[in-house]
Amino acid sequence: MHKPLILQNIIRLLPLLVVYIAVVFIFSSNDFFGDESRHYHYALNISQGFYENADNPSFRNGPGYPMILAPFVALDMGFIGAKLVNALLLFLALVYFKKTIDLFTKSRFSLVFVYMLGLYPPIIRYVPLLYSEPLAYFTFCGLVYHYCKVCLTKQFDWKQIAIASVYLGFLVLTKIIYLQVILASFFILGVVSVWKRNHETKKSILVLCGGFLFITPYLFYAYSLTGKMLYVGTGGGEILYHRSTPFENELGNWFSEEDVLNGQDPNYKPSSKVYRDLSELSKNHRDFYLSIGPMSHIERDSAFKAAAIENMKAHPLKYLKNTVANVGRFTLHYPFSYRSQNLNTYGFMLPNVFLIFLWMLSLYPFFVARKNFPFAIQALMVFSLIYAGGIILLDGRARNFVIMAPMLILFFSYVYTRVLKIEINFGTN
Numbered sequence: 001m002h003k004p005l006i007l008q009n010i011i012r013l014l015p016l017l018v019v020y021i022a023v024v025f026i027f028s029s030n031d032f033f034g035d036e037s038r039h040y041h042y043a044l045n046i047s048q049g050f051y052e053n054a055d056n057p058s059f060r061n062g063p064g065y066p067m068i069l070a071p072f073v074a075l076d077m078g079f080i081g082a083k084l085v086n087a088l089l090l091f092l093a094l095v096y097f098k099k100t101i102d103l104f105t106k107s108r109f110s111l112v113f114v115y116m117l118g119l120y121p122p123i124i125r126y127v128p129l130l131y132s133e134p135l136a137y138f139t140f141c142g143l144v145y146h147y148c149k150v151c152l153t154k155q156f157d158w159k160q161i162a163i164a165s166v167y168l169g170f171l172v173l174t175k176i177i178y179l180q181v182i183l184a185s186f187f188i189l190g191v192v193s194v195w196k197r198n199h200e201t202k203k204s205i206l207v208l209c210g211g212f213l214f215i216t217p218y219l220f221y222a223y224s225l226t227g228k229m230l231y232v233g234t235g236g237g238e239i240l241y242h243r244s245t246p247f248e249n250e251l252g253n254w255f256s257e258e259d260v261l262n263g264q265d266p267n268y269k270p271s272s273k274v275y276r277d278l279s280e281l282s283k284n285h286r287d288f289y290l291s292i293g294p295m296s297h298i299e300r301d302s303a304f305k306a307a308a309i310e311n312m313k314a315h316p317l318k319y320l321k322n323t324v325a326n327v328g329r330f331t332l333h334y335p336f337s338y339r340s341q342n343l344n345t346y347g348f349m350l351p352n353v354f355l356i357f358l359w360m361l362s363l364y365p366f367f368v369a370r371k372n373f374p375f376a377i378q379a380l381m382v383f384s385l386i387y388a389g390g391i392i393l394l395d396g397r398a399r400n401f402v403i404m405a406p407m408l409i410l411f412f413s414y415v416y417t418r419v420l421k422i423e424i425n426f427g428t429n
Helices: 003-027 036-047 064-074 080-104 110-118 121-125 133-152 158-174 177-195 199-226 236-243 257-262 279-292 297-314 316-332 344-368 375-393 398-419
Strands: none
Touching: 003 080, 003 110, 003 121, 036 064, 064 080, 064 133, 064 158, 080 110, 080 133, 080 398, 110 398, 121 133, 121 344, 121 398, 133 158, 133 199, 133 375, 133 398, 158 177, 158 199, 177 199, 177 375, 199 375, 236 297, 236 316, 257 279, 279 297, 297 316, 316 344, 316 375, 316 398, 344 398, 375 398
């Protein structure tokens, strides 16, 4: 894309940047909320020259976003600057998204789809928070653009392959579940390449290899502390344990250790204000938590996984029920155990239903035109669906659906601007 066009796109999208900056100043708080304290903890460690303690390591998330926070922590600059970086990252993600749409269509409606993504309420929610979602948006949109460039070029453009690989690698460091997505994508592409060998498949494998190579230093670092290959998360077992809960009044959403251990205390304030009485939760799980309390983080993770597997085997129908509930939490932010619903649910539910509806309407036209449909968009859609499947099997929350929005909109924007031809005629009878 020529520089004048890039500048033109930036100018067209500047109102969104103004909105994001305003959101930062209006809604920022000095108190930590949710995962903010954990990101701060890792950022503080990075500023001191390490990521996690070697004696009892706990990898609760990747180092991607803490690396962004680390300079602000090291220089004691406060967090308003880091939140403004969130606003900038989200804005740059949209610039990338506009460039991606322009690769495939010159429709005058393309800007509408970009603004649809830019004004998507769930992502705006995370701009004034020390959360990794804006960075995940930026790395994903960067990956999408450069991967599409790779596939649209007849030759092997090694520069674009390298850039796409870096974005993919940083996406993994930001959201570690994408490591499993890479591995699953390797398998699928390997199967596909058996009967369909083309340049796009080969280029896709190269990007996956490059992304994996990019994260190998972190994988070796994690291995040096844990002794386990490809082990980058010690929190998955606890999430699976709650996902497999056999108790009928629980629907599989995760709870913190503090909620479980202290829920029976009438003076305890739950980790989130939305929770009601957690005494029954504590009654159901406190003894198990106490039994594994003396273990290391890695040992606890293994114990949680073992208990989860036992629950799945002993109560398969209940696990299926929890999975259905997880689909609802992933897409609609509903239902949750021990939780009073409030209007915040609509902030996720309504925009997500809108996107899913438009995407589902586009599936039949896609099927009809699938032979001429861009390989890159198809591959990225499968990549995102693999991610969705992994999340539904693990920790389905609407927060995790946020990263699906760019791909859903890119997919149906192509269908509605290139596959379908809609004409509106005004005339008289």
